Amino acid sequence: MDRLSTATPHVPTTRALVRATAVALLIAGTILVTAVLPAEYGIDPLGTGKALGLSGMAAPAPEAAAVLPTGGRLTPVQEGPAALYPGPYKIDSRQFVLGPYEYVEYKYHLEKDASMVFSWMASADVIHDFHGDPDGQPSSAAQSYEKTTRRAADGSFTAPFSGIHGWYWENPGGDTITVKVTTAGFYTSAHEFHFDGTRQAREVRALDAIPASN
Amino acid sequence: MRTIRTMAIVAIVLGGALSLSAHEDFRVIGTISKQAGSAIDVKKREGTIVSIRIDKQTAISRDRKKVDAAALKVGETVVVDAYGDSEDDLLALEIRLVPPIGRGGQK
Numbered sequence: 001m002d003r004l005s006t007a008t009p010h011v012p013t014t015r016a017l018v019r020a021t022a023v024a025l026l027i028a029g030t031i032l033v034t035a036v037l038p039a040e041y042g043i044d045p046l047g048t049g050k051a052l053g054l055s056g057m058a059a060p061a062p063e064a065a066a067v068l069p070t071g072g073r074l075t076p077v078q079e080g081p082a083a084l085y086p087g088p089y090k091i092d093s094r095q096f097v098l099g100p101y102e103y104v105e106y107k108y109h110l111e112k113d114a115s116m117v118f119s120w121m122a123s124a125d126v127i128h129d130f131h132g133d134p135d136g137q138p139s140s141a142a143q144s145y146e147k148t149t150r151r152a153a154d155g156s157f158t159a160p161f162s163g164i165h166g167w168y169w170e171n172p173g174g175d176t177i178t179v180k181v182t183t184a185g186f187y188t189s190a191h192e193f194h195f196d197g198t199r200q201a202r203e204v205r206a207l208d209a210i211p212a213s214n
Numbered sequence: 215m216r217t218i219r220t221m222a223i224v225a226i227v228l229g230g231a232l233s234l235s236a237h238e239d240f241r242v243i244g245t246i247s248k249q250a251g252s253a254i255d256v257k258k259r260e261g262t263i264v265s266i267r268i269d270k271q272t273a274i275s276r277d278r279k280k281v282d283a284a285a286l287k288v289g290e291t292v293v294v295d296a297y298g299d300s301e302d303d304l305l306a307l308e309i310r311l312v313p314p315i316g317r318g319g320q321k
Contacts, residue, residue, distance in 0.1 A: 099243070100316075101241070102241070174312070174313060174315050196240060196241065197238055197300070197301070
């Protein structure tokens with residue numbers, strides 16, 4: 001008999017398999033905590049995401065940081081019935097054209113308890129979801145404030161948590177619909193998300209964009 | 215050596231499972247230009263064609279009623295909600311068969 005026919009195949013013992021699986025789980029867990037969580041969700045318990053330059057990947061859009069105004073966060077301080085902010089409020093107005101069955105999301109970054117006022121109007125009924133995404137959380141953590149079909153809304157809003165807050169508008173039919181939104185508030189940036197997966201940071205305007213009347 | 219290889223394979227499998235959560239949502243709107251069982255090609259209004267995979271979890275409907283995958287015929291107008299890394303790598307989560315665009319919409 002030759003050597004090949006008598007060779008016994010090497011079968012790893014259960015103990016060796018358990019050990020190998022445990023070590024693999026440890027490696028996968030390490031990669032999860034040091035790279036995947038910081039890159040995908042902005043969760044960086046060990047600071048490795050920041051050290052490796054991965055933290056920014058979890059941001060809604062690469063351009064997002066570029067539109068943050070100087071002066072940083074607009075966190076309110078409550079003084080009796082008034083809320084005081086470290087900087088002036090911003091203004092913004094956008095118009096979106098939604099082709100058949102298209103949707104867009106438009107959201108502002110607000111600190112917890114920061115406020116804004118808004119008015120939006122569509123040329124026909126749209127599926128609408130006013131919602132917010134907490135900073136550093138996966139999209140599954142989004143909270144819906146109002147979800148219905150409507151043509152317009154006017155209101156004020158105080159952010160229940162720091163994050164991006166705004167609207168999802170969907171064209172439910174085969175005709176083109178226009179949506180126009182106008183806001184003023186203590187937000188620092190605006191973000192536009194399209195149905196085709198593209199996203200864009202939008203610049204919000206400072207108060208000096210409004211000419212003063214005599 | 216075998217132990218290291220086993221560890222590497224398990225780590226790769228786990229890593230692959232974790233990366234599934236990195237996918238993003240896409241909506242593709244257009245007409246079916248090709249039907250190949252486990253995938254459809256959708257021609258968008260601007261003319262580009264996107265190939266989208268279908269699996270058993272893909273929900274297919276017309277007028278909010280569930281229909282069979284056989285209803286996905288060439289020429290049908292569809293609204294596909296899918297996920298993937300890009301439009302080149304999409305798995306359909308939901309496919310709605312809608313009236314042809316330009317002849318009135320589905321409410």
